[in-house]
Amino acid sequence: MKRVAASEHRVLSVARALVGQIGADAIEPVLRSSYAMPPKLGSTAMALLEQTLRAGVVLALCRRGGWRRVEHADAEGEVRRGRMWQRHGPPALRFSPMSVQLCRWLAGEALVTSGATLSWRGKPTLGDQLLLYLACDLTLACDVSRRVAVSPAFRRSPLCWLGFPDVLSAGEAPEARELDASSFDPFVAGGDGVVVLEALQDDLVARWTRIERLKGRVRKPSALIALGESQRRVLDLLMDSAERYGRRDICAFVIEASAALMRGPRDPAQWIGNLTRAASLSERQRAREAAGALLAGLERVSSWVEGARGTRFFDDDYALSQLLLRRFEPLGPEGLSRARALRSQLSALDADAADVSAPEQAPS
């Protein structure tokens, strides 16, 4: 039987929670309390941590969508269908000391009351980035994500911005040094980065759908503006990379999330109904435009779909174009039309007209 110190047990419990072996409810008390961490982990604890991360992170990736039989383009522009490990070899996920530091930080800091943030000087590996992503999810589930929003290590992670713009924008929208033109290239250009992004497509659909559905609870225009600007920047940069490397299929989650939203109620109040009317009209207008950030991204994807319709069977990107058209089917022209109508309503001149019959709602 392997023995570890109490502090090491906390670190290992956090690692197990990150990869889904322990539920968020069980680890929440750890994340909310502080604990003095020794300078480094012992060899037994380190070996157990490596084992947990090595197996657990790949399993988490499979559970989050890698298990599904889906179609994606490969480096040659051909379309392959299958589960993650059928389309590609297993991703080589290396974890640097940053992952250890992440687990120690989560286990040692009381994330609600502490002022400590997580910083890291070196370049995170793909495994590190994935662990940061899982940490965003866990801290959000436990409602302790405020320190994550202002931690440089998370804010410099493109994967975290892609999956959790709502968490990170609580700090503020990304600056150029946090997200730049090449930030998403490692996840689109090929190699293990694209394996990870393909596997997370389901997760991204769920996340972006949820983010849109919760916009209706936001009261402060500044919060909605920061979120919308973050979403716009993330989508613009991801789509630029996707165009550069011929991997527009990697942005299909935008179509799927929009399709899910357009099937439900499409009242603008679902997005902006709780915005305070105490703010100026110009600020409220910026907030309304920010509320439509996903729909703005959808316009660019729909222009790709239009282009795909004109691709001939002997063109080089015919297979990829057909894939894009298939991915567009859940939304379809009708869904796109509804999305455009909603966006038009959000930016209408009289969207903020005085309405004495609509009292301000208390935030839920």
Added chain:
Amino acid sequence: MSRAYRIAVSETLRRHVKVEDGVQTQLELLHVLAAERMREILAAELAELGFERDGQVCRRVDEDGVEVTVDLDAGTVTVKLAAEEELDMTARESAASTRAANPELEEQLRQRAQERLERRADARTERMREEVTATLEKKLRDLRAELDGAVNRATGAALKEKAAELGEIEEITEDDETGSLTIRVRV
């Protein structure tokens, strides 16, 4: 027994304050004819509503000071209102002192008075902004209906021109209530 003195200071704030609020949105104008022709038709409709044209911009200032600007090139409409005021405020602070001259206490009182003036100035500025916003809010719905009407009429006029280009117009039926327009053309 030491005497009690009262140190009193008075600070004044004079400031010119300007607040502004507004919105900008896109006009949804169908390009039935060439863009330049559509702009001319729209400009003519806006002129009927009291807009004055200056190059590619049509502008109107209403009685309540609301300025509506239509940029024919960009296809945008901007609605804004500004308000200005000369603030002239005075604040007094006083406190007891054991000395007739107490420069440190006087400095503290001046600072307190200044802070109070700044808070009052900020509050007044915010109230002005709220009034400007409230005026604009009341106007937006009617303004939208007005501009939508201009755009619809411009579109109707463009459709008639287009129809005339296609052939001989036999009949035009317009329903003011529904806004529908039916043009029968002999090609």
